[in-house]
Amino acid sequence: MHVSHGNRLPRARKAAGTALAVSALLGAAITTAGPAAAAPKAAPRAPAAPADCSAAYKIEQTLDGGTTWRMCWHYNTNSGLILDKISYQPKGEPKPVPVLTSARLAQIHVPYDDGQNEYDDITGTDFGMRLQKLKASECPGGTIKTVKVPDGGNVPGLCTTTRARGHAYRLNNDASTGGTGKVYTAQGKDLLVYTVNKASWYEYITEWRFSSDGTITSNVGATGSLSPYDFDGGDGRGWPIGKGDQAKAESHSHNVFWRLNFGLDGSPKAKVEQYDSQVTPPNGSGSPKTKTTRTPVTKELMGDRKDMRWWRVVSTAGKNKDGHPRSYEIVPGASQKHSGRPFSKHDVYFTQYKKCEQYASNNLGCPDGYPNSVDKWSNGETLNHPVTWVNIGFHHIARDEDQQPMPVHWQGFSLAPRDVTAMNPLTPQDLSGVNGVPRT
């Protein structure tokens, strides 16, 4: 469906050509990941998590160091891929640690710089319906699962595989560290889960990575083609990408929103905290000092990034073996925030869970008259079951290289474990006693 802002209907977005190979995604071939693909029996239409998780909807992967990630997935005609019941079990944890109840895209807002077109690529195009069929070469070493797209047939479009991420750690335990001269080093691996959806001429790669060290990362990669109807950018609003000064591709933004419903230690109840550090210049010949303060976020919040500011979602139901409450820190990637709409003005939102609040703008599913964007839901209610919304923007000023196909541009964030385990979950046996003040 097409949804407009205000009275103006955006120009209808039309289908582009065939799927493009996403060769930029391909890394070195690595070991097989995930269970064998099986034809799913049915896919739920509703955004709610499926009650159960049969083999066809399960993703499980053990990585380096013995870390196992487990999750369920389902598919939604708006958001596309939705991951549910995500848990993390590093070596040494007796059972999986529940992390997220659900995680997914919540909008891709695309306003063009001249103010004539403004799209919501999740709820305003057929993004979910246009899941792309993946070629085997796009999922090296992995498994392509078949997705039953409601009203769209069976599409082999969900890749689960693993990918190397380089060093997990390195320590030369030499004399200076009181050690043996042994070098401890390990190469890390990620479980990678992704789909490609088409929204008009663009193709969006929705990628989730689950690392052996407990980090979760999601990125959206925009590729495909520039909109052929937006080559009329005026001065200061476009960039010539054909010969001479013709064909000024109009600049625009991609504001990508994610919705994260944490379920740390199996409980929807969680606390949110904001941290800010203040640097004081030196007095005379001294050195600068820095002081960090913690602000409990007890009411709904629209948060703005700032140097030395960060947020975490803290478990109320579980602690690690050091007695510290488990938490995940939100680590936004590079972002060019677009202040054009109240819902795009902030980098993170924490709202009290409401089932019908599913999309950051042009929300679907709430009763008539219910406010329809995340900024309106962040209105000061007490927060004890927080839903986290992350907004990462990219101002796309086209360049000659964008033809053709357009190189993938990534935008996203990470969730870093903070005190989920008492030590580095990948600590080698030799160093397992080094927790707290080291022996000297």
Ligand SMILES: [Cu+2]
């Ligand atoms: Cu773009």
